Amino acid sequence: MIGRKTQQTEATSFSFDYAQFLCRAERSEWKLSDVFSHQISGLMQWLNRGEPNDNIEDPTPSIAEAIYRTISPQFSDKDNLLRLIEIARERRISCLNIYLPYPLDDVEVADLVKKSNADIRMFPGNTDTLKVCLEVPKL
Numbered sequence: 444m445i446g447r448k449t450q451q452t453e454a455t456s457f458s459f460d461y462a463q464f465l466c467r468a469e470r471s472e473w474k475l476s477d478v479f480s481h482q483i484s485g486l487m488q489w490l491n492r493g494e495p496n497d498n499i500e501d502p503t504p505s506i507a508e509a510i511y512r513t514i515s516p517q518f519s520d521k522d523n524l525l526r527l528i529e530i531a532r533e534r535r536i537s538c539l540n541i542y543l544p545y546p547l548d549d550v551e552v553a554d555l556v557k558k559s560n561a562d563i564r565m566f567p568g569n570t571d572t573l574k575v576c577l578e579v580p581k582l
Contacts, residue, residue: 455579456538457506459527465516465544506534521555524573528559532577539575546571 509530514523524541531539546567547555555573556563562576 455536456540457531457534457536458540458542459510460542461520461523461527462542462544464514506530506536509534521551524555525558528555528561528575528577531575532561532579535579537577537579539577541573541575543571543573547573 510527513526513530518526527541528539547565549565552563552565552573555561559575564574566572566574
């Protein structure tokens with residue numbers, strides 16, 4: 444399972460298996476048009492990020508779609524992780540668990556914290572998990 448949403452009393456959490464995403468992307472053949480399409484859709488998503496979101500109440504239906512339109516194996520892992528965090532923030536997700544194929548070092552985590560303004564912790568182990576906690580303003 445690549446993405447899974449769970450609802451607690453006030454917080455919404457979402458888990459994303461970035462390692463599985465990379466494995467699937469590695470098996471796909473990319474054409475030049477696919478690369479441009481991903482680049483353009485990611486740019487358009489970024490440019491339109493300030494527009495109101497109609498799905499603010501329930502982030503489930505569109506989050507996986509938004510993730511796959513925005514991240515790409517052509518981008519660096521750091522850029523993809525920052526995009527995942529931004530999508531979670533836009534969808535009002537307060538806790539994002541990202542399963543990685545490798546642990547990030549302290550410098551990489553600190554860089555993500557600085558660029559995303561989020562509380563981020565790395566939990567290395569059997570499944571290297573990056574836990575991102577976001578402040579979600581109450582409606």
